[in-house]
Each structure stands twice: as C-alpha cells, then as structure tokens.
Amino acid sequence: MTATRQFPWDHPRFKSWISVARACQVMNQVLAREIASLDIKPPHLDILVNLYRFEGLTQQDLARRLLVGRSNMSMLLPQMEKRGLISRRGDENDRRVLRLYLTEDGRALAEKAMDIQTKVIDRMMETSTLDECMSVANVMERLTAALLLRDGR
Amino acid sequence: MTATRQFPWDHPRFKSWISVARACQVMNQVLAREIASLDIKPPHLDILVNLYRFEGLTQQDLARRLLVGRSNMSMLLPQMEKRGLISRRGDENDRRVLRLYLTEDGRALAEKAMDIQTKVIDRMMETSTLDECMSVANVMERLTAALLLRDGR
DNA sequence: GCAATTTTGTTCAACCTTGTACATTATCGC
DNA sequence: GCGATAATGTACAAGGTTGAACAAAATTGC
Secondary structure, rough: OOOOOOHHHHHHHHHHHHHHHHHHHHHHHHHEEEEEEEEOOOHHHHHHHHHOOOOOOOOHHHHHHHHHHHHHHHHHHHHHHHHHOOOEEEEEOOOOOOOEOHHHHHHHHHHHHHHHHHHHHHHHHOOHHHHHHHHHHHHHHHHHHHHHHHHHO | OOOOOHHHHHHHHHHHHOOHHHHHHHHHHHHHHHHHHHHOOOOHHHHHHHHHOOOOEEHHHHHHHHHOHHHHHHHHHHHHHHHOEEEEEEEOOOOOOOEEEEOHHHHHHHHHHHHHHHHHHHHHHOOHHHHHHHHHHHHHHHHHHHHHHHHHO
C-alpha cells in the first residue's frame, strides 16, 4: 500500500520546464554582463526597448507590459529621467498619467543595447534551427496564455 | 546609404526568446502564489528540492546548482535552519564546509511543495504534446550549454 | 451635479540578491 | 613541514522588487 512517490524530476514535463527556467536564468546573467558596459541592467533594457517600440506609454502600461508593480516603475523611471534617457510628460486629457518618451540619448542607448541583446540571443539560439525556435515560441505562447487565463494576473 | 535598421522584434530568434522569458516570468509569479500557502518562496523551494534529491550538499554546491552567490545561501539557510526545515552539520574531513540535510519537517514540506510545483507545471504544459515538451527541453539544454561554455560562468 | 468607486502614480518599510571584504581551513609547491 | 595560494562560509552595504497605504484625478451610478 505504500504508493511509491513519483519523483518530479522523472516527470518529462517537469524536466522540460526546469531546463527552460535554467536557460532563462543563465541568459539573464549573460545579458546583464554584456549590457553592463552601457551602465544599465536588464530592467532598464526592458524599459528602453518598450519605449523605443511604443512611444507615449504610461507608467501603468509599462508596468503591465513588464509584469512588474507600478511602484517599481516609480522607482526606476525617475532615475532614468535624471540620467537624461527618458522624459515624462503629463497627459493633457488625463492629468493623472505621465506619458513616457525616449530622449535622443535614450534612443541612441536603446539601439546600442538592442544590438547587444540581439547578438547574445543569436549566439545563444544559433544552436537551434529556425523551425525549432518557432516551435519553442509556439509552445511558450500557448503556455503563457493558459496561465494568464486561468490565474487572472 | 541609410541602412534601414533591423528591428529586433522582427527577428524570429529574438521573438522566440522573448516568449520564453515571458513564460518564465509568468510561471514564477504563479508558482510563487501557489506555494505561498506553505509560507515559502521560490528560492526556498529550489533549496528544498535540491536537498531532497541530493542530501549532504555543501552550501557552495547548492549555490552553484542554483546559479546564485554563496552569500545568498548564507542568508537563506540560517533562516530555514531556525525554522526547523534543514540542519547544517560540519564535515569531519573538511572543517570549512557545512553539509546540508532536510529535517523530517523539511522533507514533508518539500514533498508538499513539489506536488504543488508539479501540478502547476502540468497545468501549464498540458497545452503542449509530450513531443513538443521534449523538443523544447532539447533546445534549452543546447542553448544553456552553449552559453556556459562560451561565457565561463 | 454629486457621492462612491476606480485608476494612476508616489512613498515607505520589508525583504531578496549581489559583490566585496574578511576569517578560517585545505591544498600545493617545494 | 612550511609558506603561498585557493576554497568555504559569513558580514555588511548597496541596490532591486514588492505590497500596502496614500493623494490626486477620472469615471460611474444615480
């Protein structure tokens, strides 16, 4: 009657996920080292990339995109503003919100940072075919959607 | 002569990686919420699982496995020891090292936590076939190996 | 229109993580 | 054996992240 325990690490899906988590962790560490030359860290990079792509986001928008708390943005963005990378301008129609824009310096830095990020990702994913990459993306998107739907946010 | 910039987000490998990073982030948040009922957080879970599987690890071993700094272990482990989840015993042969063991409470908690983790992963990965999972694991392992080899640690 | 509710951004205290400097102990070269 | 080097764990300061409480502004329901 002693039900033999199913060890999680013998479980294919479990093992698979562990390898994903590990890869992410390593990736973040490598990326952090590579962009340190620009004197920024991964959170700053995420902000720069998002503002590069979507100008005029509010802090709330940005926080939601990055899956972090609003207070996090309230801590990081003023630093970046002081550094001259972004500007925060109040919205005319809604005086609660601050809209975010890259300065010229910020835009230039974002481009340098994205180049580095792209190189790291390329170097990393060159061990896989494009088909494999796209299949991975597919699995991950389904999975994220499943989690977000089930668990709210 | 104006070389049109290749936007990273149009780059298949880049997009693929972003989806992986996003999935990891969501996963960690969901997992953190689920194990909060056991009054532990992801770092504690990682420690419990590793000690469950590899009894007698040293703090250094554990730190390397988890890809974190030694000082991190020096902060977390005494807490867990006070909580009665683990015990740290000096090694006879090498009086520098502390070997780590789960207590009975720790082992019981580890099993509960692993059950939760397995359920979350299953729920998450059930949107994919086993073949897909194994293919993902394959890509991730190659990728981690590539990064670790190239960039030292 | 106006009170109640919601949304946005800030502040603050708590906690986690990291890197550096340090003390202790092993190991290596000789 | 012994001095130089390396490895292990700890202490501490700096910085990142979070959630809760808050103020200001917008929206909703009536």
